[in-house]
Amino acid sequence: xxxxxxxxxxxxxxxxxxxxxxxxxxxxxxxxxxxxxxxxxxxxxxxxxxxxxxxxxxxxxxxxxxxxxxxxxxxxxxxxxxxxxxxxxxxxxxxxxxxxxxxxxxxxxxxxxxxxxxxxxxxxxxxxxxxxxxxxxxxxxxxxxxxxxxxxxxxxxxxxxxxxxxxxxxxxxxxxxxxxxxxxxxxxxxxxxxxxxxxxxxxxxxxxxxxxxxxxxxxxxxxxxxxxxxxxxxxxxxxxxxxxxxxxxxxxxxxxxxxxxxxxxxxxxxxxx
Amino acid sequence: xxxxxxxxxxxxxxxxxxxxxxxxxxxxxxxxxxxxxxxxxxxxxxxxxxxxxxxxxxxxxxxxxxxxxxxxxxxxxxxxxxxxxxxxxxxxxxxxxxxxxxxxxxxxxxxxxxxxxxxxxxxxxxxxxxxxxxxxxxxxxxxxxxxxxxxxxxxxxxxxxxxxxxxxxxxxxxxxxxxxxxxxxxxxxxxxxxxxxxxxxxxxxxxxxxxxxxxxxxxxxxxxxxxxxxxxxxxxxxxxxxxxxxxxxxxxxxxxxxxxxxxxxxxxxxxxxxxxxxxxxxxxxxxxxxxxxxxxxxxxxxxxxxxxxxxxxxxxxxx
Numbered sequence: 001x002x003x004x005x006x007x008x009x010x011x012x013x014x015x016x017x018x019x020x021x022x023x024x025x026x027x028x029x030x031x032x033x034x035x036x037x038x039x040x041x042x043x044x045x046x047x048x049x050x051x052x053x054x055x056x057x058x059x060x061x062x063x064x065x066x067x068x069x070x071x072x073x074x075x076x077x078x079x080x081x082x083x084x085x086x087x088x089x090x091x092x093x094x095x096x097x098x099x100x101x102x103x104x105x106x107x108x109x110x111x112x113x114x115x116x117x118x119x120x121x122x123x124x125x126x127x128x129x130x131x132x133x134x135x136x137x138x139x140x141x142x143x144x145x146x147x148x149x150x151x152x153x154x155x156x157x158x159x160x161x162x163x164x165x166x167x168x169x170x171x172x173x174x175x176x177x178x179x180x181x182x183x184x185x186x187x188x189x190x191x192x193x194x195x196x197x198x199x200x201x202x203x204x205x206x207x208x209x210x211x212x213x214x215x216x217x218x219x220x221x222x223x224x225x226x227x228x229x230x231x232x233x234x235x236x237x238x239x240x241x242x243x244x245x246x247x248x249x250x251x252x253x254x255x256x257x258x259x260x261x262x263x264x265x266x267x268x269x270x271x272x273x
Numbered sequence: 274x275x276x277x278x279x280x281x282x283x284x285x286x287x288x289x290x291x292x293x294x295x296x297x298x299x300x301x302x303x304x305x306x307x308x309x310x311x312x313x314x315x316x317x318x319x320x321x322x323x324x325x326x327x328x329x330x331x332x333x334x335x336x337x338x339x340x341x342x343x344x345x346x347x348x349x350x351x352x353x354x355x356x357x358x359x360x361x362x363x364x365x366x367x368x369x370x371x372x373x374x375x376x377x378x379x380x381x382x383x384x385x386x387x388x389x390x391x392x393x394x395x396x397x398x399x400x401x402x403x404x405x406x407x408x409x410x411x412x413x414x415x416x417x418x419x420x421x422x423x424x425x426x427x428x429x430x431x432x433x434x435x436x437x438x439x440x441x442x443x444x445x446x447x448x449x450x451x452x453x454x455x456x457x458x459x460x461x462x463x464x465x466x467x468x469x470x471x472x473x474x475x476x477x478x479x480x481x482x483x484x485x486x487x488x489x490x491x492x493x494x495x496x497x498x499x500x501x502x503x504x505x506x507x508x509x510x511x512x513x514x515x516x517x518x519x520x521x522x523x524x525x526x527x528x529x530x531x532x533x534x535x536x537x538x539x540x541x542x543x544x545x546x547x548x549x550x551x552x553x554x555x556x557x558x559x560x561x562x563x564x565x566x567x568x569x570x571x572x573x574x575x576x577x578x579x580x581x582x583x584x585x586x587x588x589x590x591x592x
Binding site for chain 2: 093101177
C-alpha cells in the first residue's frame with residue numbers, strides 16, 4: 001500500500017503533465033512580458049532576446065506604484081477593522097444564549113446569503129450623497145460591512161469551542177470585561193485570526209467590481225481597476241501590458257508562497273459551513 | 274475542518290442538569306462573565322450601513338421607477354419585473370447565468386476531485402503540486418481574464434498551440450464567436466478555481482481513515498470500488514461546501530466576463546451581473562437594474578437553499 005510502485009510512477013507522470021497544461025498560460029504570461037516590443041515570433045515561442053525593460057515601462061505608464069499603495073491602504077484598513085470588530089462581536093454572540101444574541105447572530109448570517117449586487121446601487125447613491133465617491137474610505141467601510149458576517153461566523157464557531165476558564169480567571173482577578181477580552185480572549189483567538197486575515201486580504205486585494213464603481217475616475221484606484229484602465233489604453237502593447245499584470249499580482253503571490261500552508265488550510269477549512 | 278480542530282478539553286463537568294445542551298464550551302455560572310452586549314454594536318453599525326440598509330432599500334427600489342438621479346421615486350408595483358420578463362436580452366442573461374453556473378459547478382468539481390485524488394496519492398511531487406494547482410485561485414481574476422483574452426486571440430497562444438500539434442482544424446475565434454464565447458469564459462473560471470475545489474476535497478480526503486481504506490483493499494476491493502464505498506461517503510461534507518461555493522460564485526459571475534467580452538459578442542456572454550452594471554451605470558435604469566439584482570438574490574437564496582437541503586439529506590443517508 002505504502003510502496004512507490006510502477007502505478008504510482010505512472011500517476012506521478014500524469015499529474016506532472018496535467019500541471020504543465022495548467023502552467024501553460026503562466027508560461028505565456030512570463031515569456032510575453034520578457035519580449036522586446038515588436039517581437040513578432042509565435043506567441044508560444046520563448047522570447048528571442050529577453051529584456052526587463054517592459055517592467056519599468058509598465059510601472060511608470062500604469063502608475064502601479066500609486067495603485068499598489070492604494071490597494072495596500074484599503075486592504076490593511078479593511079482587514080484591521082474586520083478582525084477587530086468581528087472578534088469583538090463574536091465574543092458576546094458566542095457566550096450569551098439569550099434571545100437577542102441569537103437574533104443578532106441570525107441577522108449577521110443573513111448577510112452570508114445576500115449577494116452584494118443588490119446592495120451595490122443603493123449604497124452607491126448613499127456614498128455619493130456623503131461625498132465619499134472616489135475616496136478609499138468608502139471601500140474600507142463597504143468591505144468591512146460586507147466581510148463581517150463571514151468573519152463573525154468563523155470567530156463565533158471558534159469561541160464556542162474555546163474554554164471560558166481563562167477569561168473567568170481573569171475576571172476573578174479583578175480584570176474588567178474589556179480588558180479580559182483584549183488581553184486574554186483575543187490573544188487566544190490567534191489561530192482563527194490568521195485564517196480570517198488571509199481570506200480577507202486575498203478577497204479585498206483582488207476585488208474588481210466595487211472599486212470600479214466607487215473609485216472610477218478618481219485617480220486613486222486599486223490594482224485591479226488600474227490594470228483594467230492600463231490595458232484598455234495600451235491594448236496593442238502586450239509585452240508591457242503583461243509586465244504590468246505580473247507586477248499587479250506579485251504582492252498577493254508573495255503572500256501565498258510565503259504562507260502557502262496557512263493559506264491553503266484557511267481556504268480548505270475556513271469555509272466550513 | 275483544519276481550523277476548527279483545536280477544541281480544548283472541558284474543565285467543568287459538573288454543570289447543572291437543566292442547562293441548555295446548545296451551550297457547549299463552559300458555564301456562565303460566574304455572574305460576572307457576561308461579555309458586554311455593546312461589543313456587537315460597532316460591527317452591527319458597519320453591517321447595517323453597507324449591507325442591511327442598502328439591501329432593504331434595493332428590495333424596495335425594485336418596485337419603483339427610480340432613475341438614480343431624481344429624489345422622486347414612484348411605486349410602480351411589478352412593472353419592472355414585467356419589463357424584465359418581456360426583455361429578451363434580460364431573459365437571455367438569466368439563461369446564460371444559469372448555464373454558466375451549472376457548467377462551472379459540474380466541471381470545476383469533477384476536475385477538482387480528480388486533482389485531489391491525484392495529489393492525495395503517494396506521489397513524490399504531491400506537496401509541490403498542491404501549492405501549484407491552488408495558485409491560480411489567489412491571482413486577481415482581472416489578471417487571469419486579460420491573460421486568457423490574449424491566449425484566446427485569433428493569432429493567440431491557444432490557436433498557435435493547436436497549430437503546433439497539428440490540430441489546425443480546431444482553431445477558433447474563441448471569444449469572437451457567439452456560439453463558443455461563453456464556454457471560453459467558463460473554461461477560464463474552471464482553470465482558475467479547480468485548485469480551490471481541490472483543496473476542499475483534499476481536506477475531506479484526509480479525514481478518511483487509512484486503516485479502513487487499506488482493509489477494503491485487503492478484502493479485494495479495487496480502486497473504483499474503494500472510491501465508491503469508502504471515500505465517497507466521507508467526502509459528502511466537502512462536496513456540499515464545494516457545490517455551494519461554486520454555484521454561488523457562478524451565479525455572481527462578473528469580472529471575467531467584463532474583462533474578456535463585456536457581455537459580447539451580441540450579448541451572448543451577458544450575465545445577470547454584467548446586465549445589472551450596464552443598466553444602472555450606462556443606461557441609468559436604476560430601478561430596472563435593482564429588479565435584476567433582486568432576481569439574482571432570489572436565485573442565490575433558492576438554489577443554494579435547495580442544494581443545501583438536498584445535500585444534507587444525502588449526507589445523513591450516507592453516514
